[in-house]
Amino acid sequence: MNFKIGKYLAFCKLSMENTIVYRGPIMVWVFSNFFSLVAIVSVWLSSSFDKDIGGYNKPELITYYVAALFLQWLVFWFPFDSISREIKDGEIILSSLIKPISFFWRKFAEELGWHLVSPIFGISGTLILALLFKDYLIVNFSLVKILLLILTISMATFLTFIISLCQGLLAFWFTEVSAVDSLYWMGRSILGGQTIPISFIPGVFQTIVRFLPFRYVFSFPLEIYFGRLSSIEVFQGIMICLFWILLFYLIYLFMWEKGRKSYTSFGQ
Numbered sequence: 381m382n383f384k385i386g387k388y389l390a391f392c393k394l395s396m397e398n399t400i401v402y403r404g405p406i407m408v409w410v411f412s413n414f415f416s417l418v419a420i421v422s423v424w425l426s427s428s429f430d431k432d433i434g435g436y437n438k439p440e441l442i443t444y445y446v447a448a449l450f451l452q453w454l455v456f457w458f459p460f461d462s463i464s465r466e467i468k469d470g471e472i473i474l475s476s477l478i479k480p481i482s483f484f485w486r487k488f489a490e491e492l493g494w495h496l497v498s499p500i501f502g503i504s505g506t507l508i509l510a511l512l513f514k515d516y517l518i519v520n521f522s523l524v525k526i527l528l529l530i531l532t533i534s535m536a537t538f539l540t541f542i543i544s545l546c547q548g549l550l551a552f553w554f555t556e557v558s559a560v561d562s563l564y565w566m567g568r569s570i571l572g573g574q575t576i577p578i579s580f581i582p583g584v585f586q587t588i589v590r591f592l593p594f595r596y597v598f599s600f601p602l603e604i605y606f607g608r609l610s611s612i613e614v615f616q617g618i619m620i621c622l623f624w625i626l627l628f629y630l631i632y633l634f635m636w637e638k639g640r641k642s643y644t645s646f647g648q
Contacts, residue, residue: 387481388489395493406498410505417449417509425516434579440606441577442516446509447602448574453502454533455597457495457541459487460561463548467639468555477640484545484632491541525604528614532601535621540597542628549632552639567592573599579608593628596621 399406424441436444466472472483510517547564550557569575572594581589589595600617603609609617 388485391486391489392493395490396497399494399497406501410501413449414505417445420445421513434577436577439516439518442513443518444577444602447605450503450506451601453499455536455540457491457537458544459491460544460548464551464557467551528604529601532604536597536601539593539625542632545632546628546635549635549639568594568597572597573602591620593624596624
């Protein structure tokens, strides 16, 4: 199949337009995240601990949660809902199965369109929080760190996208797949470092968590930002993340090929 970028730019543009028109859900997400983070940070500010917890002191923890809120607007690419809906409603036949269009790149373009608009609202809320808690924030950048953050955040975005693609394609075989998505969200929140830094997780479990894909969606870029990793550990983390990206991409190819064949056969 010839890759014609104009087709996918059109999908991206349409997604941007829809996001601007139907911006209500984004605003709800912005306000819910804003107040949730204010509550979390307030708890840490009101606590009286003097020693480090999980390797983080109080200013670092507050910075962690503000940076985490910023990060989620960049890496959370979730085409799961639209994919499962298209499969259930039969829309996927007209949108992808009988047209010379790559399903993968169509979904990527649609998610890109959404993320070219939504972070404008989300990052604005994050900046307000940063101003509110500026006395506790730790800002520490270098050229090498910036380059590593760009690389690892890009990888986290791609990994999230591919995992969500695979989840959505389960709708080819199962009537209800939302439970799988809920499990993934729970794993990412707890084991990926969104709710708490993974350094809070005890001993042997932390070792296991460091090899799971959840860490590379969220925690890994933050660990780099806070200087928690050696050069060797950063390299190992990048290799592990690339492994998960390749694995889930192969899983996606398998699921798409099997799913579309069984789907078209069923519809005949």
